[in-house]
Amino acid sequence: MKKSVIVIGAGVAGLASACRLQHAGYDVTLYEKEKLPGGKMNRIQQDGYQFDLGPTIVMMPELYQEVFQVCGVNPNDYIPMQRLDPMYSVYFGDQDDDHYEISSDLIELTKTLESFGDEDAQGFLEYLQVIYKRFLVAKEHFLQKPFRKPSDFYNPSMLRQGLKLKTFDNADTFISKYIKNERLKQMISFQTLYIGVSPYSGPSLYTMIPMIEFLYGVWFIKGGMYTLAQSLERLFKELGGTVHYNSPVDEIVIENGQATGIRLNGEIISSDFVMCNADFPYAMKNLVKEPKAKGKYTDKKIDNMKYSCSCFLMYLGMDKKYEEVPNAHNFIFNEELEQNLNDIFTGKRLDTASFYVYIGSKLDPTLAPEGKDGLYILVPVSDKSCSQYEWNDETIQHYRGHILDALEKVKGFENVKQEIVSESYMTPPDFEQRFNAYNGATFGLQPTLAQSNHMRPQSKATHCENLYFTGSSTHPGAGVPIVLLSARIATEELLHDDKGILFHTR
Ligand SMILES: Cc1cc2nc3c(=O)[nH]c(=O)nc-3n(C[C@H](O)[C@H](O)[C@H](O)COP(=O)(O)OP(=O)(O)OC[C@H]3O[C@@H](n4cnc5c(N)ncnc54)[C@H](O)[C@@H]3O)c2cc1C
Numbered sequence: 001m002k003k004s005v006i007v008i009g010a011g012v013a014g015l016a017s018a019c020r021l022q023h024a025g026y027d028v029t030l031y032e033k034e035k036l037p038g039g040k041m042n043r044i045q046q047d048g049y050q051f052d053l054g055p056t057i058v059m060m061p062e063l064y065q066e067v068f069q070v071c072g073v074n075p076n077d078y079i080p081m082q083r084l085d086p087m088y089s090v091y092f093g094d095q096d097d098d099h100y101e102i103s104s105d106l107i108e109l110t111k112t113l114e115s116f117g118d119e120d121a122q123g124f125l126e127y128l129q130v131i132y133k134r135f136l137v138a139k140e141h142f143l144q145k146p147f148r149k150p151s152d153f154y155n156p157s158m159l160r161q162g163l164k165l166k167t168f169d170n171a172d173t174f175i176s177k178y179i180k181n182e183r184l185k186q187m188i189s190f191q192t193l194y195i196g197v198s199p200y201s202g203p204s205l206y207t208m209i210p211m212i213e214f215l216y217g218v219w220f221i222k223g224g225m226y227t228l229a230q231s232l233e234r235l236f237k238e239l240g241g242t243v244h245y246n247s248p249v250d251e252i253v254i255e256n257g258q259a260t261g262i263r264l265n266g267e268i269i270s271s272d273f274v275m276c277n278a279d280f281p282y283a284m285k286n287l288v289k290e291p292k293a294k295g296k297y298t299d300k301k302i303d304n305m306k307y308s309c310s311c312f313l314m315y316l317g318m319d320k321k322y323e324e325v326p327n328a329h330n331f332i333f334n335e336e337l338e339q340n341l342n343d344i345f346t347g348k349r350l351d352t353a354s355f356y357v358y359i360g361s362k363l364d365p366t367l368a369p370e371g372k373d374g375l376y377i378l379v380p381v382s383d384k385s386c387s388q389y390e391w392n393d394e395t396i397q398h399y400r401g402h403i404l405d406a407l408e409k410v411k412g413f414e415n416v417k418q419e420i421v422s423e424s425y426m427t428p429p430d431f432e433q434r435f436n437a438y439n440g441a442t443f444g445l446q447p448t449l450a451q452s453n454h455m456r457p458q459s460k461a462t463h464c465e466n467l468y469f470t471g472s473s474t475h476p477g478a479g480v481p482i483v484l485l486s487a488r489i490a491t492e493e494l495l496h497d498d499k500g501i502l503f504h505t506r
Contacts, residue, residue, distance in 0.1 A: 002027040006271040011039025013470040014277030015232035016487035022239040023071040033248035038229030047422040049317040049374040058219040060481035078231035087218040088329035123178035153454035174204030196308025196443030254290040259467035280473035281438035295463035308443035310383040310428035316375040317422030324412035328362040347386035383441035444473035459490040
């Protein structure tokens with residue numbers, strides 16, 4: 001008889017683990033508290049407009065495709081992709097020369113770089129070379145493998161590789177060694193915000209994120225990111241898996257140091273293994289009730305850990321198409337970026353902000369009514385652990401007002417306020433309530449040095465057998481491609497324990 005696995009949570013990591021385990025011969029049942037798959041990769045439908053709720057930027061497409069390939073199907077039948085060129089626009093002000101289009105074509109990119117001067121163009125190429133070397137080390141030795149026991153990290157070979165990562169300076173200091181122009185520096189350091197950490201304090205290694213954009217491109221999945229969530233759910237069902245929505249799990253049942261199932265609506269449902277995709281700090285505090293099974297992750301420890309920033313999002317249905325705006329992905333920078341970021345990570349409400357505007361309907365017109373566009377606007381804000389202000393209607397109107405004032409200064413958006421016909425929002429408390437994101441931190445535990453690699457929560461529970469974790473607060477961290485790696489690692493850990501399979505990444 002097949003062994004059974006219960007997966008808690010249909011976020012992208014839960015869905016990917018469920019597919020991999022079902023394909024590997026387990027009888028997998030998935031329980032999700034919401035009514036749709038995807039977790040933060042959800043979809044908002046309003047008045048004929050469709051918005052991705054959270055992630056929008058597709059990087060490292062081969063990791064998206066891998067899950068489908070491993071399960072024996074053609075990824076193009078599920079998540080057809082196109083490469084974007086230009087990848088995105090960056091705006092620093094309202095003049096034409098304040099606007100840069102960032103190409104993935106080396107010849108076009110070189111023209112943009114040289115507009116900042118030959119020295120900075122050369123500095124940019126040096127930065128790429130240095131960070132690419134570190135990326136190869138991280139990929140080979142850190143990102144794809146679990147750290148079960150201290151000796152998996154504290155051994156001469158790993159320590160040597162760790163030194164090669166040179167993670168001790170922050171992203172901004174590192175970039176400043178190669179590039180002098182403030183705008184160019186900001187253009188290749190803000191991407192650390194993709195994983196919820198400031199470039200002014202986050203480890204320099206995370207400047208590999210823009211490198212990945214430049215060397216591997218930015219992609220679009222037909223229908224938007226939610227197509228991935230839907231397609232993973234479809235694959236899981238085709239493989240024979242079962243999904244239950246509107247099913248908030250109350251507890252991971254643990255007996256004699258072993259996970260034996262879950263408690264849901266007062267009923268115990270047994271399984272041989274439990275794979276938990278609910279956010280690790282939330283799950284350790286609320287779902288793992290047995291004190292011994294928490295190991296070092298006591299409630300106090302969970303509260304003392306550092307959390308990533310959160311996001312405020314506006315989803316706006318517009319009564320026109322934005323033909324004058326050339327790209328779907330747009331970053332609008334504020335002159336006080338550094339001050340804004342310090343304020344975010346010290347809990348202050350912002351009066352001016354840098355933000356991101358995504359027009360998915362430019363890439364797939366079916367996402368909006370004919371002749372219209374939908375605007376997704378993301379503002380990074382403080383998470384609940386440090387926020388000094390409440391989220392209420394007044395806060396929402398405060399941010400809405402400031403952001404739209406700034407947006408109407410950008411060419412093409414001059415009348416944006418009058419063009420809104422439909423709107424909704426997501427705030428940090430919404431992320432906490434809907435998806436159990438601890439502290440509403442949209443990217444989970446912050447990837448500080450002390451919360452990365454062997455020091456980040458690992459997939460295999462340390463003090464309980466048959467229990468595994470996957471998702472953005474576990475190793476290797478946040479972002480869709482990275483949580484897809486987490487799902488791969490978590491599945492391999494379970495297969496290793498159950499069947500003794502040794503994977504090449506171990
Ligand atoms: C606004 C925003 C923009 C982003 N942009 C990008 C981007 O452009 N590119 C990118 O690569 N990444 C991006 N990210 C990051 C990326 O979306 C996340 O890292 C990733 O989706 C996290 O997936 P996950 O499986 O770890 O967690 P989640 O999506 O949080 O999934 C966890 C699931 O568990 C469920 N759950 C929780 N508790 C229970 C319970 N008790 N019982 C049952 N179910 C439960 C939740 O409802 C949820 O469905 C963005 C994130 C946000 C929020």
